Amino acid sequence: MWAPKATAVDLDVEGARRAMSPLPDGWWALDVPEAAHGTRYGYVVDGGGPYPDPRSRRQPEGIFGPSAVYDHDRYTWSDDEWTGRDLRGAVIYELHIGTFTQDGTFEAAVDRLEHLVELGVDFVEVMPVAPVPGGRNWGYDGVDLYAVNETYGGPDGLKSFVDACHRHGLGVILDVVYNHLGPSGNFLHPFGPYFSGFAGSYWGEAVNLDGPGSDEVRRYFIGNAIQWLRDYHIDGLRLDAVHALHDKRATHLLAELSEEVDALACAVGRPLSLIAESDLNDPRMVRPLDAGGLGMTAQWNDDVHHALHTAVSGETHGYYGDFAGLHTLAKVLTSGVLHDGGYSSFRQRAHGSPYTGVPGHRLVACLQNHDQIGNRPAGDRLPHSALKLGAGLLLTSPFTPMLFMGEEWGSRSPFLFFSDHVEPHLRESEGGRRETEFEGFGYSWEAPDPSDEGTFLMSKLDWSELKEEAHWSLLCWYRDLIALRKALPELSDPRLDRVRVETDPAGEWLVMWRGPVCVAVNLGGESATVPVPAGTVLLASDDPVSLNEHGLRLPAQSLAICRPAS
CATH class of the missing domain: 2.60.40.1180 (Golgi alpha-mannosidase II)
Structure with missing residues (x-):
């Protein structure tokens, strides 16, 4: 365990404490032969704690409980013949485990995989699964980043889900958050300089990627990414809000991560993808390392979403203001982005750079996603008429299309922002914090209380809607579009020119x-x-x-x- 500033560290094993020995470079060690799969433990750092292991593989009692030893080799995989999926030519389907089904577990999600196969998608993109406060959360308040939310089914549940996806021919992309940690249950501070001491974004303190002690911090996050891809057989990672990664080093964390993942792909013999969420409109994000880029396989493309949304909905408030008119949609369909160095009225400055030479498959585009629905006060989705037109353009575009769960049948369920913080001050302030975050977006903010369980329950998909003619008809439209995209090479051609x-x-x-x-x-x-x-x-x-x-x-x-x- 790494704790470079500590003067004394004890290991607490099932309530019994034992002193650990210091090693070079801030590491501490202790051999515990009797520890086995399931053994509970924690660390006492300079008298504080016991705290969960920063690299805890399992938190069976939640974020405030002890860590548990977890042996990856105990799981027997059945995907030996899985050779992976390339992002090129693929269609992605984003989902949230807690609301994808009524049970909200990995096991329940497996029962719906046949629906996704019949829909024709290639990848399932799962919103973050790291442990969070309480029993319900989008996942971006995660801590104990090496563990898996027990509410969903824990580590074995995730492996079973990935295994089942591979049996169905579906790749799995996991959403991970490295730009901040949640405000509750974050016990990294006592261990070492994991944070930079300033607010890195609206969501929390900046992670220390370039300051003193940051070598080990970087390895902490890179090791986490490797764990998902190697030990959980995940096929790709979606990296949340990389523009909030504060790194002034000559080799950016993303470039270092890209190198490591490329090496792992060679070792496991299957393609591994890194997809960045970035609002920078910087083509270097997806350029190869040897071309001076950061080496990401792809990035989310908000400009396509905004242009499509404005065209089919007529909304022009907030950041949609720049996207009014079909000429903007024409530009993003042929250039990849609208803001390529020109003026952005929402930012009140010039923004972006041209994506000349970047193939469209490196830009993940959508008509809806968790943010674009969930960041609306009522979590409302587009109506069927708008979905028909938007999906027709999206699924024939040169980009990598992504759908959001329930979109394919025009689900009436909203996708609201919800959380379940334990601390009263966080629970009581969550609604006001969300309203403040979206000041200037043009919304009249009247949103359900994020901490109310009913807000979470309203967000669950109602699969019985598929029995209704209007929903079934829209599903058939989506299926036909995806099938046509795969039948006609012209429709998946990524060459923007x-x-x-x-x-x-x-x-x-x-x-x-x-x-x-x-x-x-x-x-x-x-x-x-x-x-x-x-x-x-x-x-x-x-x-x-x-x-x-x-x-x-x-x-x-x-x-x-x-x-x-x-």
Whole structure:
């Protein structure tokens, strides 16, 4: 155990304390032969504690309880034939274990994997699973980063879930948070300089990545990433808010992590992906290390979301203000981003840089995700009409598409922000904190209490909705779109310079050309004729649709995918 400033460290094993011996470089050690799988333990640092192990593999009693020895070799895997999945050409499905099913466990989620296979997605992206305060949380308040939330099923539960995904042909991406730790149950301070001593972001104290003692801190986070990929057979990591990683070293943490993950991929013989959430619009994020980049496999692309959302919803408040008009959607579909060095009215400054030469598969794009729904006061989702049009454009775009759980059938369940802090002051202040965080976003903030269990329960998916015609019809539309994307190479082609977009001067329709295939959408309130050469309609969201020498006749608020006659 690493505690470079400590003068005395004891190991507490099942209530009995034993002194540990100092080693070079701030490490302490003690051999306990009788300790075995399940043995409870903690550390007493200079009289304080006992605290959980910073690298605790299991917290059976939660974040305030002792750590438990966990032997990875006790689990028997059944995915020996799994060779991994490449992100290129893939469709991702994001979910939150606690609300994906009524039971909210890994075991219950396994029972719904067949639905995802039939939908046609390739990866399941799981929101953070590190232990959190209480019994319900989005996961971004995690501590004990090497452990797994017991509410979901603990370490064995996660392994069983990954194993089942691989049996179904699905890769697994895990969301991890390295830019901050939760405000409750964070016991790293007594052990060493894990933090920099200043607020790194709105969410908490900055992690020490470049100050004194930061060599071991960096290894702590890199080791955590390697654990998920190696010991849990995870296929990729989504790195939360990397713009909040404060690192001025010559080799950024992300570049160092990329090197380590590349080496691990060689060792395990399967592709491993790193996906960064970044609002910097900096193409260096996804450029290879040998080209001076940070080596991320891909990054989330908010600009595509904002342009799609504005086009299908008509909302222009907050950061959506820059994205009004079909010309902005045309730009992101052909350039990857809107803000590539120009002025951002929301930030009140120039923002971003061009993504010239970056293939579209390195940009993960969505119509909805946990943030874009959950950061709205009512956690409300897009209506079916908007989902039809948005999904049609997203799933024929040159980017890596990502869906959010329940989107495919137009779930009526909101996805609200919820938490379950133990400390009264955190519980009572959570709602006000959220309101303050989103000042200036243009919302009239009237949100349910995040600490109320009902807020969490309302956010659970209602799978019985699939029995209703409207929801089933939308699900079929999503399935058909994904199937067509995989059947036509033109629709997954990531080369942005081969995408051509035409827009109506009146702002009613847009045509996106993907090689010889065109995607036409009528966003207006009346039927419209879109100038498309005569040919064959491959898929349409609504009837009646006709394609002749005069063009494509589309009903109001509809989309069609066509192949003109050669």
